[in-house]
Amino acid sequence: MTPASFDFTPLLAPNQPVPAAKWSGFPKYNFIGGHNDAAHVPVDKLIAAATSVLKREGASLATYGLASGPLGYRPLREFLVGKLKGHAGITCAADDILITSGSLQGLDLVNNILLSPGDTILIEQETYGGALTRLARLGVKMVGVPLDDEGLRVDALEAALKDLQQRGVRPKYLYTIPTVQNPTGAIMGPQRRAEILKLAQAYGVPIFEDECYSDLIWDGKRPPAFYAMAQGSGVIHVGSFSKSIAPALRVGYIVAGWDVLSRILALKQDAGSGALEQMVLAEFCTAHFASHVPALTRGLRVKLDTLMEALAEQFGTAAEFEEPQGGIFLWVKLPDQVDTLKLSQAALAAGVALNPGPEWSTDKAYGKSRLRLCFANPAPETIRQGVAVLADICRREFGVPARIANVERPGAARQL
Ligand SMILES: Cc1ncc(COP(=O)(O)O)c(C=O)c1O
Numbered sequence: 001m002t003p004a005s006f007d008f009t010p011l012l013a014p015n016q017p018v019p020a021a022k023w024s025g026f027p028k029y030n031f032i033g034g035h036n037d038a039a040h041v042p043v044d045k046l047i048a049a050a051t052s053v054l055k056r057e058g059a060s061l062a063t064y065g066l067a068s069g070p071l072g073y074r075p076l077r078e079f080l081v082g083k084l085k086g087h088a089g090i091t092c093a094a095d096d097i098l099i100t101s102g103s104l105q106g107l108d109l110v111n112n113i114l115l116s117p118g119d120t121i122l123i124e125q126e127t128y129g130g131a132l133t134r135l136a137r138l139g140v141k142m143v144g145v146p147l148d149d150e151g152l153r154v155d156a157l158e159a160a161l162k163d164l165q166q167r168g169v170r171p172k173y174l175y176t177i178p179t180v181q182n183p184t185g186a187i188m189g190p191q192r193r194a195e196i197l198k199l200a201q202a203y204g205v206p207i208f209e210d211e212c213y214s215d216l217i218w219d220g221k222r223p224p225a226f227y228a229m230a231q232g233s234g235v236i237h238v239g240s241f242s243k244s245i246a247p248a249l250r251v252g253y254i255v256a257g258w259d260v261l262s263r264i265l266a267l268k269q270d271a272g273s274g275a276l277e278q279m280v281l282a283e284f285c286t287a288h289f290a291s292h293v294p295a296l297t298r299g300l301r302v303k304l305d306t307l308m309e310a311l312a313e314q315f316g317t318a319a320e321f322e323e324p325q326g327g328i329f330l331w332v333k334l335p336d337q338v339d340t341l342k343l344s345q346a347a348l349a350a351g352v353a354l355n356p357g358p359e360w361s362t363d364k365a366y367g368k369s370r371l372r373l374c375f376a377n378p379a380p381e382t383i384r385q386g387v388a389v390l391a392d393i394c395r396r397e398f399g400v401p402a403r404i405a406n407v408e409r410p411g412a413a414r415q416l
Pocket residue numbers: 033034101102103104105128130177182210212239240241242247250251252
C-alpha cells in the first residue's frame with residue numbers, strides 16, 4: 001500500500017480545524033503576520049553569544065531543562081526579572097517566570113488551565129486574530145469590548161461586566177493587549193489602567209495581559225503593566241522575544257503566581273522549550289538588549305512613515321488611520337463599500353498579502369472595511385510598490401480610491 005492510498009479521514013478525532021494548505025513561499029508584498037525587520041536581526045552578536053554560551057555551558061545540553069529545571073534557563077529568567085522591573089514596573093522573582101515556546105504557547109497554556117466549552121471571556125473588540133481563532137476553537141463565548149484611542153473603553157467594560165453579572169455569568173478572564181495594542185497600536189494610559197483594574201477586581205475577573213509588543217514604543221516610555229499595579233494578584237502576564245529580537249526563535253514567557261504557574265507546569269508536558277534559543281537569548285540580551293531595541297524601533301518608525309506616506313499618496317482620504325504609538329502594524333479603515341475579506345483574496349492573487357479586518361475583530365461587520373498592514377518586514381521600496389498595487393486592485397474591485405495617486409499631506413494621522 002502506498003502512503004497516499006491510506007485514508008485517515010474516518011479515523012480523525014472530531015472537531016478538527018480546516019486542514020492546512022501547503023506553503024508556497026512568501027508573497028511578493030508581505031503585509032501579514034508579525035514578521036520582523038530582517039535588517040535588524042542582530043546576526044553577528046547572536047553568533048558571538050551562541051559561541052560564548054556554548055563554549056561555557058554547552059555540555060549542560062545533556063540534561064532536559066539544562067541545569068535550570070522546568071521553568072526554563074535561569075539566566076534568561078534572571079534577565080527578564082531586571083527587564084520587567086525596569087521597563088514595566090513588575091517586581092517578580094525568576095521563579096515567577098515560565099519560559100514558553102513563543103507567547104502563543106503561553107496563550108494555549110493559560111487557556112487550557114482556565115477554559116472549557118461554553119465559558120465566557122471578555123476581549124478587546126479589535127484584537128489579535130490568533131487569540132480569536134484559539135478561543136473559537138475552544139468553544140468559548142467572546143464578549144467584545146469596544147476601544148477608543150487609548151484602548152479598552154471603561155464605560156463599555158463596565159456595561160459588559162454588569163450585563164454578565166445580571167445573567168449570572170462570571171467571565172473567566174479579560175484578555176487585553178494594553179501596551180501597543182494589536183491591531184490599533186494604542187497604549188493604554190495609567191489612569192485608564194487603574195480604572196480597569198478596579199473594575200476587574202470588583203467583579204472578580206482576572207486580567208490576562210499580553211505584552212508582546214511593549215518593547216517597540218517610539219519614545220520608549222510606557223505605563224506600568226497591570227501585573228505591576230496589581231502586585232501580581234489576579235493578573236497573568238505574557239510576553240515574547242518575537243517582536244524585540246526574532247519570531248523564528250520561538251521564545252516567550254508567562255509571569256504569574258505559583259498558584260497559576262504550578263497548574264500550567266503540570267500541563268506543559270513538552271520536556272522544556274528549546275534550550276539553545278534560551279541560552280543564546282540570555283547571553284545576547286544581558287549585554288545588548290538595551291541598545292538593540294531603540295535601534296530596531298527607529299528602523300520600524302521609518303517604515304511606518306513610508307507606509308503612511310504611500311497610503312496617503314495612493315488612497316488619499318479613502319484610507320483612514322490613527323498613527324500607532326509603536327509596534328509593527330497600521331490598522332486602516334477604507335470606505336464602507338470595501339469588503340476586506342474579498343479585497344485580501346484579490347490582492348493575494350497579485351502578490352499583496354494583508355490581514356482583513358473581520359479576522360481581527362469580534363464584530364465582523366465592524367471589521368468589514370478595515371484591514372491590518374504589518375510594515376516591519378518589507379523594504380521601504382517594497383512597501384511603496386505594494387501599496388500602489390493594492391490601490392489598483394481596490395479601485396478595480398470596489399471603485400476606491402477614485403483617482404490615481406491622490407496626493408495629500410504625507411504621514412498625517414486622520415480620524416477613523
Ligand atoms: C498579541 C499577540 N500575542 C501573541 C502573539 C504570538 O507571538 P509569539 O508566539 O511569536 O511570541 C502575537 C503574534 O503576532 C500577537 O500579536
